Amino acid sequence: MISSNRYPEMEHVFDIYFGQDFDLFGETVPEIIACYKKDSPHHYKDLIRELESFRSEHPDDLDIAYEHFRRGFRPEGDGYTVTSFFDEIQRLLHE
Incomplete structure (x- = not known):
């Protein structure tokens, strides 16, 4: 268990x-991550470390x-695998 x-x-x-x-935060992974970064400018580096x-x-x-982390968003619905979803999140966080 995690x-x-x-x-x-x-x-x-x-x-x-x-x-x-x-969907309150965006319709795409880039939009959702942009919202998160705006809302949590001092925490997103922690997310990078945790994902790694x-x-x-x-x-x-x-x-x-x-x-364990699946809630509402299904990355497969947007053409991601879990690995590519994590790759995309990490890429966006590093921008």
């Missing part, structure tokens, strides 16, 4: 920004491990 204490910023982003009402850590802990089971 502890929310280990990944608090991921919990926040996937609960709120990619949660059931994700999470990926390194789950190199062979990222899809299964991500199930």
